[in-house]
Amino acid sequence: MKTAIIGTGNMGAGLARRLAGKRDLILASRNGAAAKSIAEEIGSSSAPIATAVAEADIVVLALPYGSALEFAGSEALEGKILIDITNPLKPDFSGLLFANETSAAEQIQSNAKGAKVVKAFNTIFAELFAASPDQTVTIPVFLAGDEDAVEISAALVRDAGFAVEKIGSLDAARLLEPLGMLNIRLGYGLGRGTRIAPKWAVVQG
């Protein structure tokens, strides 16, 4: 299976480095030079966006929400698994554009005809990709979407050095995106930094 990563910001580049040597990767970005540079660094390939999408089975949208939504509506994604990592932040980062009634993942799905959207990585700060995988192997990536698509995406999550926490169908993104927003608030507004991540503890006794 070939995985395209679209976007070479902190999330895209960080995930690409985590998956290098474990996945057949193809990197793409509007900034083609950045994609080429990171691809060379990690020994993978890069291509124009349309080519990367055409060749890939899994397309990771490492883009802000607005760009991801536009991408989903303009590229040929039939039959692809589309991984949405976004949090639909308000322009001033004070909260989410929406929640509860819909989600970024569902909005992207409604644009991405014939693709299966999976929500993932939206509670993972880019800085965690720079940590040793030994340190993140118990940190969950929360997954929501079509069951088969989630199963395929779960293998990618494990290859990236994270634990898998399946939350159900895509509408569970209505809860995962507020969790992502709370994570951002804790990390930035409340000064906990960007080495944190939400997980569930099990209480004994």
Next chain:
Amino acid sequence: MKTAIIGTGNMGAGLARRLAGKRDLILASRNGAAAKSIAEEIGSSSAPIATAVAEADIVVLALPYGSALEFAGSEALEGKILIDITNPLKPDFSGLLFANETSAAEQIQSNAKGAKVVKAFNTIFAELFAASPDQTVTIPVFLAGDEDAVEISAALVRDAGFAVEKIGSLDAARLLEPLGMLNIRLGYGLGRGTRIAPKWAVVQG
């Protein structure tokens, strides 16, 4: 300071047992016999609801959302700290009645004239109150509300054997309630059980 706990369901009774001997407690419920029975068990007092509220500085609403909202609009709460532990679940438990635009905590605040509402304990399953406090001392209770009221409530949280995680002003309940809903979904729908709780991990290295 006197703390009234209103409601003798699993949450109210569990919290009362946790606070017994550490707080000056007064228990009250529409089911006065249940309040009396639990008060006798833990060596605290019980009273009719209006009396308990009148005597207390802190009033914990251990009630479902609808009842808590009604309570907030009908009792004399001027000058009290009102702790709201609810998640505003849809009748079929499939999700929240609302989120993002408002929260149960803010709805309760709008009814509770002259009181300061603090959001707390909405991500804590009642079963955790039965665990040893040693096992929950690192489990966070997320607090949102007026800064002084949160500080006073934080002492109660610590007395109950939990860690304190302050999230900001009351509108942060718009994120904490979806977190409570996700906790419920993981615990029940996804079979993780009711010994779980969300917390934030810090990644090293």
